[in-house]
Amino acid sequence: MKIQRTLLSSAILLAFHPALFAAASAPADASADAPQNQTVSEGQIQQVVVTANPLRNGEGDQILTPAKVLAGDELRDKVGSSLGETLQGELGVSASAFGAGASRPIIRGLEGSRVKMLENGMATSDVSGLSNDHAVASEGAVARQIEILRGPAALLYGSGAIGGLVNVVNERIPTELEARPIGQLETRYGTVDNARNVSGSADGSVGKFGLHIDGNWRDTGDYKIPGNRVLNDPSTAMDRLPHSDTAERNIGLGGSYIDDWGYAGFSASHLSNVYGIPTDEGSRIDQRQNRYDFDSLVKNPLEGLESARFKAGFTDYKHAELEEDGSPAVLFTNRSFESRLELTHRPLAGLHGTFGVQTENTHFSALSPSGGPDTVPVTHSTSSALFLVEETTVGPLRVNAGARYENVKRQPVGNIERRFDLGSGSVGALWPFTSDYAAGATVSYAQRAPATEELYSGGPHDATLTFDVGDPDLRKEISRNVELSLQKTSGLLRWKANLFRNNVSNFIYGQVNGNSFDEDGNPGGEFRQRLFQQADAHIQGAEAELTWNQVGMGWNGRLFADSSRGNLDRGGSLPLQPADRIGASVGYRQADWRAGLSWIHARGQERLAAFEDSTTPGYNQVDANLSYTQKLDKTDLTWFVLAKNLLNEDIRLSTSLLKEISPLPGRNFVFGVRAKF
Template sequence: MIAQRTLLASAVLSALATMSAPVLSQQTSQTLPAVTVTATPFNDGVENQILAPATVLRGDELRNKLGNTLGDTLSQELGVSASSFGPGASRPIIRGMEGPRVKILQNGMSVLDASTFSNDHAVAGEGATARQIEILRGPAALLYGSGAIGGVVNIVNDRIPTTLVGKPTGEAEVRYSSVDHGKQVSTSVDGSTGNIGLHLDGNFRDADDYRIPGNVVLGDASSGSGTLPNSFTRAGSLGFGGSYIQNWGHIGASVGVNDDRYGIPTEERSYIKLKQTRFDIDGLIKEPFANFESLRFKIGNTDYEHAEHHEDGDTAVTFKNRALESRLELTHKPFAGWHGTFGLQTENSEFSALPADDHGHGHSHATVPLTKTESIAAFLVEQKDFGPVRASAGARVESIKRKPDAASGNTNRDFTLGSYSVGGLWTFTPGYGLGLTGSIAQRAPSVEELYSDGAHEATATFDIGDANLRKETSRNIELSLQKTEGLFRWKANVFHNSVKNYVYGEMGGLVDDHGDPDPIGGEYRERTWSQNDARIRGAEVEVSYNRFGEGIGLRAFADTSRGKLTDGLGNLPLQPVTRYGGEVSYRQGNWQSGVSVLHADKQRRRASFEDFATPSYTKVDASLSYTQRTNSMPITWFAMVKNLLDEDIRLSTSVLSEVAPQSGRNLIVGMRTRF
């Protein structure tokens, strides 16, 4: 069977390459489009990022890789893997760092949800309506604070318009997926009246339990097969924005609503209902003062809530986050060759995770007691060219105060954080660059790491925080080499990250719903937040040829990382395995096609308390699309097959790897249009 699958994949690749071969010689005069990264202070291109290597997904590439979750969408990008708690919840993991170390943004502002708390919590940001998704690999705490010590993902949907359009423009898509009988409709529309720009976007997704290629528990026929129980998803989002746009800049506001419901594929059969209402304000003033290019300010307000329900519908725990974030950036004109941005950022939030029977704040075993957080930060990023060398340096000072409810008996904690970075990119010949970056980034322990003390129904864990945890300090050094011009491009990165006081969850024995040891009948597994020094090191390489031009396009990549606790305490939990991947695409006229292959090694390095080692797998995806034009409006018909070989795929980064395989072979068909 394995040999047949390998031959099938080889045949598809060979056929595509044969069809594309005649056009190889026609590509030498084409150039690839420039891509800018909005989550950086200078909106530079991808190839000019110094302090954090960047990747941007947009257009057809984003649509073809779109999954039910943000983690699934980005899981085949360089240096990015994904957590998985079923199809409803999956978060990006960047270079072995996850949760509160990877910041998820929407239009440059934090999503302010509860997804950093646990892998079963969905990200309250929708990729289906995004114009592009940006990934900053490596420490980005300089710009976005303590929660970006490992990296940043920015979902850009342009909900607040910054330019006026002459006539209404937009896009819409419908798709159906066979593996879960999934239906999805998404749309995004921009228009204007006078100097007012308007935007509307929405998405609806409905999917049943998905089909799996083998047994629920690997090798255990008695565990069930066919479909993964309780793996359904229902998701909806709606957003509206408007702005007043003039030559001097713009000022606008938006409102967005997310409403999700998804199952947790564990024996408990619990499910989560999630609701978020978000308001944003965005303003830009060009040349506000002498010697300054722009003044930009943003305000985001979020009312987030999700409830974890038992199978019978009773509520177990309710998570709430009320948060207000503000950001001010002032960019100055070059002074003595230095071009930079000064910024201020504040965040105030009230976070809690309380059992259904807790109507006050004094419950002795609140999953997380009501806790107020206040933070304020100032940052500066500067950039200057020294001949062929572009240097960049920056610093951030941040004050964070955690204030748990007095009735919980926990103490307040104050943290003063300092993050610094310096780097250079040497263009030693046109199109080739050598970069070196060093950074120190600090992170305050999150609310759940400090104050957890209760049962978490969806994960079947009893979480115990430590109010005495110290701040993390990450010392990172990275060397990169890249070719950024021409049809043939490549990049390679090596990094070493030494983290003092690394916080991680250590699994213990079985306990009851009060946290008392119960090795026989206990329904929860004790998870204690601990702290120790750690090291994460790794390497990435990517090679591409004519990825977005006519004719054949190629991409190959590999990434690897290893996270270890020092003092002989073993490996960090939930670490990604070494991966190798390749893509072949073909574009000619109205036709586009592609095949991608991703191979992941067997999990060989596990934390001391991880019992299950994930086997290796090879995932093959294929796509074909045709675009027809009707009255100057393109309509694209597409078909994709994901997991073409119907592999039993289990992720080393998933706490449910033993009992929740990824979905089997999935045929996706649909139509999209732009107008």
């Protein structure tokens, strides 16, 4: 496509010859050309910026693209051994909870490929969307912030992200020069699983070069459970859940050249993650990933443009599903190259926005090392996309709109090649009818191409004990979503309420039937047959949240509730639907002390898909935190203790495939110290 080649050629020039483009046009405003090595004065409160939004608005400005940003103390209190555990208390977010090592966020009842996982705005390129036993290849312990985003801005990252996206920001490629070395180092110990965790990061500069390093080391044993392993079966009472241990290592390095015109930099990282699968079979997953990223931004590159940003990344991912004796049952590999060019234009006829192009090229497979049926054959996939997001004001209304066109091609070895043309769009409007209150509405239309595993699976999946069978004739999924919101946007007391409905044509899901096979595909084995099928479906729900004094000293509080329902139009529930929840928290900040107490109540979940066997009982989860910070010269030393599941409740998530045999950890005290310099 000629336009794509032209844009990519321009991107390469922007990346490697930024000074030429910076000189080609005079700066239109001083703020855009301000040096990036300025430091924030002590005591100044910085606005939390949503980096996944191309216009880099603050968290409070994301009215048309509902956002949540976890950062600072809030992130450190909530960070767990997986992204699902870290985010499961956020509004509208639950977790897949496939043991301690693998738990992926679920947004408004949508999971897998419908929720896109990003690291610094680029795809994680793992295979966590394929199955709940696969961990997300991004580490929250070294994150500066974690962003949850829905709405028009999500179209910049993929047509299939109808549930939204999660962006882990670790800033491995520096964008600002630090006046002196800064960083933090944290160590913590958890009682429920004998967890030992050390993590840290540091940034500095030499001349105009910014440098970054981060790392994480975590070892946990099998975690304690409150009582029975199997739901409602006293004969299975035990102290610890077998095969729930984890061992994770992660290191990242980055550097960039930073000047008044912008920056250009490179990073490399390595992840090693070995964790158990708490099933009777005792499977383990040995996950490895090498990742290389390039990022560049040029301010005022051409007349009419505020900035041009080019990013590229290569990921070499693999994991082995190991049987109890350590032999590999399935070998997953995914090699991916992604590139993005984003051009942000100056206000034109009242419009301010970003447009660009994205490409992705992947080789994916899930092969049997023993010569049996391959779970997924070697498949080469390519995608090319054009996207646009704009904001404007029409009378009293703020309007936000996005559009994306994408072409996806899947080329499997020994099966049918498929091509999909995908068109997606979204528009939202906000009406601030008084100075403190606003109402909004968003309408979106999105198309998603079937994932490789949904099309071409044809073999055993050891960790889930399923024999997966894809359908190469699946049609593209089409989503039509409407969301209404009402909120109070200023003052110590703030609140918001959302109503949403998502009608999905050709919804793809895995249907477990009564057939079973062995690992060679012969009838009568231990693997349950799971067929990927399509049917029309709808998801609808409501969310509400009230907060008091979330950033100030003294007392603060939060109340929230969320509920969603997913059903097939022909009757019956979608599988693994989240339970209705309500929650409350109270906290206190004063000088160097900080404390908090939170409670979440989940109702019993009895809305089951046709092939699901058991309901999930309700539970109460109570957590607490206490910390004290002492200043030692230029270092802040924070001593903290976190208490999780204080009531030692038997908690089982309705969104987990292992809810019947794998409760969440029991009472846990986490003791730690964090040095920030």
